[in-house]
Amino acid sequence: xxxxxxxxxxxxxxxxxxxxxxxxxxxxxxxxxxxxxxxxxxxxxxxxxxxxxxxxxxxxxxxxxxxxxxxxxxxxxxxxxxxxxxxxxxxxxxxxxxxxxxxxxxxxxxxxxxxxxxxxxxxxxxxxxxxxxxxxxxxxxxxxxxxxxxxxxxxxxxxxxxxxxxxxxxxxxxxxxxxxxxxxxxxxxxxxxxxxxxxxxxxxxxxxxxxxxxxxxxxxxxxxxxxxxxxxxxxxxxxxxxxxxxxxxxxxxxxxxxxxxxxxxxxxxxxxxxxxxxxxxxxxxxxxxxxxxxxxxxxxxxxxxxxxxxxxxxxxxxxxxxxxxxxxxxxxxxxxxxxxxxxxxxx
Amino acid sequence: xxxxxxxxxxxxxxxxxxxxxxxxxxxxxxxxxxxxxxxxxxxxxxxxxxxxxxxxxxxxxxxxxxxxxxxxxxxxxxxxxxxxxxxxxxxxxxxxxxxxxxxxxxxxxxxxxxxxxxxxxxxxxxxxxxxxxxxxxxxxxxxxxxxxxxxxxxxxxxxxxxxxxxxxxxxxxxxxxxxxxxxxxxxxxxxxxxxxxxxxxxxxxxxxxxxxxxxxxxxxxxxxxxxxxxxxxxxxxxxxxxxxxxxxxxxxxxxxxxxxxxxxxxxxxxxxxxxxxxxxxxxxxxxxxxxxxxxxxxxxxxxxxxxxxxxxxxxxxxxxxxxxxxxxxxxxxxxxxxxxxxxxxx
Numbered sequence: 001x002x003x004x005x006x007x008x009x010x011x012x013x014x015x016x017x018x019x020x021x022x023x024x025x026x027x028x029x030x031x032x033x034x035x036x037x038x039x040x041x042x043x044x045x046x047x048x049x050x051x052x053x054x055x056x057x058x059x060x061x062x063x064x065x066x067x068x069x070x071x072x073x074x075x076x077x078x079x080x081x082x083x084x085x086x087x088x089x090x091x092x093x094x095x096x097x098x099x100x101x102x103x104x105x106x107x108x109x110x111x112x113x114x115x116x117x118x119x120x121x122x123x124x125x126x127x128x129x130x131x132x133x134x135x136x137x138x139x140x141x142x143x144x145x146x147x148x149x150x151x152x153x154x155x156x157x158x159x160x161x162x163x164x165x166x167x168x169x170x171x172x173x174x175x176x177x178x179x180x181x182x183x184x185x186x187x188x189x190x191x192x193x194x195x196x197x198x199x200x201x202x203x204x205x206x207x208x209x210x211x212x213x214x215x216x217x218x219x220x221x222x223x224x225x226x227x228x229x230x231x232x233x234x235x236x237x238x239x240x241x242x243x244x245x246x247x248x249x250x251x252x253x254x255x256x257x258x259x260x261x262x263x264x265x266x267x268x269x270x271x272x273x274x275x276x277x278x279x280x281x282x283x284x285x286x287x288x289x290x291x292x293x294x295x296x297x298x299x300x301x302x303x304x305x306x307x308x309x310x311x312x313x314x315x316x317x318x319x320x321x322x323x324x325x326x327x328x329x330x331x332x333x334x335x336x337x338x339x340x341x342x343x344x345x346x347x
Numbered sequence: 348x349x350x351x352x353x354x355x356x357x358x359x360x361x362x363x364x365x366x367x368x369x370x371x372x373x374x375x376x377x378x379x380x381x382x383x384x385x386x387x388x389x390x391x392x393x394x395x396x397x398x399x400x401x402x403x404x405x406x407x408x409x410x411x412x413x414x415x416x417x418x419x420x421x422x423x424x425x426x427x428x429x430x431x432x433x434x435x436x437x438x439x440x441x442x443x444x445x446x447x448x449x450x451x452x453x454x455x456x457x458x459x460x461x462x463x464x465x466x467x468x469x470x471x472x473x474x475x476x477x478x479x480x481x482x483x484x485x486x487x488x489x490x491x492x493x494x495x496x497x498x499x500x501x502x503x504x505x506x507x508x509x510x511x512x513x514x515x516x517x518x519x520x521x522x523x524x525x526x527x528x529x530x531x532x533x534x535x536x537x538x539x540x541x542x543x544x545x546x547x548x549x550x551x552x553x554x555x556x557x558x559x560x561x562x563x564x565x566x567x568x569x570x571x572x573x574x575x576x577x578x579x580x581x582x583x584x585x586x587x588x589x590x591x592x593x594x595x596x597x598x599x600x601x602x603x604x605x606x607x608x609x610x611x612x613x614x615x616x617x618x619x620x621x622x623x624x625x626x627x628x629x630x631x632x633x634x635x636x637x638x639x640x641x642x643x644x645x646x647x648x649x650x651x652x653x654x655x656x657x658x659x660x661x662x663x664x665x666x667x668x669x670x671x672x673x674x675x676x677x678x679x680x681x682x683x684x685x686x687x688x689x690x691x692x693x
Contacts, residue, residue: 042551042552042553043551157642159642160642187413187414187578187643188413188578188580188619188622188623189413189618189619189622189638189639190413190642191622192621192622192636192638192639193638193639193640196638214551214552215624216552216626217581217623217624217625217626217631218624219626220624220625220626220627220628220631221624221625221628221631222624240628241628241629244626244627244628245627245629254553255552255553256626258552258553258555258556259552259555259556259581259626260556260559260581260582260584260585260586261581261625261626261627262580262581262584262608262620262623262625263625263627263630264585266584266585266604266605273563274585275560275563276556276559276560276585277556278553278554278555278556278557278560279553279556280557282521282523282554283551283553
């Protein structure tokens with residue numbers, strides 16, 4: 001099967017007074033039709049910028065996608081002009097933003113906001129579009145859609161607004177939905193509702209989904225494959241199962257160790273309370289990235305080579321050979337053994 | 348409360364030395380006003396509606412719940428940043444729900460708060476040193492400038508910052524470092540009790556663990572008692588000794604940490620726990636998932652009977668009428684649900 005989306009060597013830089021911020025620096029990945037891909041990382045690692053680059057929504061100036069290719073459905077969307085881009089956005093590729101509170105227009109009713117895209121992209125009349133919109137609202141679980149569609153965003157709660165955003169993203173039968181931290185602003189029980197809804201809708205409609213999040217649990221539950229990002233680069237990629245059971249990059253290992261988990265043992269064998277293992281230090285400044293591996297300064301396993309040569313994504317031994325697992329670490333082999341014994345000793 | 352009533356209530360205080368904080372029947376209703384010149388209350392938001400709990404010396408009580416459930420308001424009432432509508436707060440044998448402002452100022456040497464958002468809770472025009480040192484001056488804890496500087500340096504050291512950072516302004520620090528300043532400020536008056544109001548939720552995952560470890564170390568070193576308010580159930584499980592779960596202004600369940608997480612009794616607690624994904628695809632797929640329908644109702648117009656009944660998978664007709672009191676359902680395990688086996692048996 002051909003990939004739906006191929007991102008090749010994408011580079012998006014921001015040109016600021018402090019210098020050039022390499023927000024997304026040479027990332028390559030692909031999304032298969034209908035699959036759910038997780039993009040994990042901390043704030044400032046470039047995960048949102050990489051998504052906005054796909055939609056060509058980077059504010060220019062100061063930002064600019066300076067290199068790479070984004071092949072979507074066989075077409076390099078970095079080359080198409082803005083009029084054609086407008087026909088792709090919303091129609092073939094849609095986005096669900098993080099803040100349901102601010103991403104709807106407060107002075108328009110939902111009717112107008114939902115029908116606009118349907119009329120524009122699907123060429124339907126106002127009445128047809130409204131009927132479609134009502135059906136969509138029902139599909140995303142908004143009760144009494146006939147009445148609710150005439151209301152303004154402030155009359156909806158956060159969870160309901162995020163449902164509206166999902167309805168809007170689905171309205172023109174896109175092939176790909178990019179969800180940028182879709183549930184970060186929502187409460188735990190509502191988070192579960194929204195994620196289940198997105199997962200079931202994308203499964204039934206066969207839509208590919210990119211979930212961008214910093215929540216490792218969300219990715220574990222909903223993604224098929226995972227890309228881990230750090231300082232503008234993808235540093236590890238594999239199936240969700242591989243990333244969680246066999247992490248081969250020190251940053252991924254660190255992330256997994258530093259979050260408290262519901263299934264974690266709370267005391268060790270001697271009865272002492274278990275401690276979290278934080279990643280020491282701060283993420284690097286993207287203006288002055290160090291030569292070599294950018295995680296080096298915070299890494300327990302760093303050696304001299306890490307300071308001089310930037311590690312590329314290299315295949316590592318995978319528990320399931322059909323799903324390739326790659327990691328950008330010179331010491332991923334050592335790490336596989338040590339991290340495992342480490343985890344078994346403490347967790 | 349008038350002075351005539353004071354001895355009566357004081358007499359009802361049990362002589363339990365290990366209880367540092369005892370909150371009884373706490374209510375905080377915020378008026379919703381209408382009109383411009385002559386504002387009158389047209390309704391009340393029942394942010395907290397009758398909450399009872401105790402915090403033992405040296406322990407960490409976790410307070411969890413979704414946004415709007417009243418957990419932050421509870422913390423602020425205890426510090427008397429709000430004047431509670433009703434109820435009593437006993438802190439170390441003193442009733443403070445009705446204490447006067449100057450009495451409270453003295454009490455706040457014992458009780459401090461760490462705020463949620465390290466980006467907006469520090470005054471941008473004050474240096475880190477002055478933010479940390481201001482309480483020292485207010486409470487007259489230092490005699491001269493040299494002592495002041497030494498104490499500030501010591502506090503910075505204790506939270507893992509360098510003393511030379513005292514002259515920097517908040518914008519020169521990262522999020523994690525700012526939260527460390529917030530911690531140092533709370534510690535400056537040497538309190539025995541700290542309300543941690545979502546201290547890590549604004550921080551990045553890898554930084555969260557640093558702050559959690561810092562709070563744990565400080566608790567051990569200075570014998571601190573924490574009320575740890577958070578919505579992240581995994582964080583609360585890690586740091587707490589006992590856990591209270593709030594829903595719409597009421598505590599629905601309170602028990603030992605292990606009891607809450609391994610044997611939750613209230614249907615809301617069960618749903619809340621099942622909604623938290625575990626970063627392990629295999630384990631997570633095996634877990635029971637309860638997806639609650641609907642959303643948290645408005646505290647302006649809460650449902651009749653049990654406030655959770657419109658979303659509850661166990662709800663019966665009785666739940667619409669009976670307001671469930673918090674009762675023991677297992678030894679040392681309190682839940683407010685009439686459908687929990689064992690409710691009323693103790």
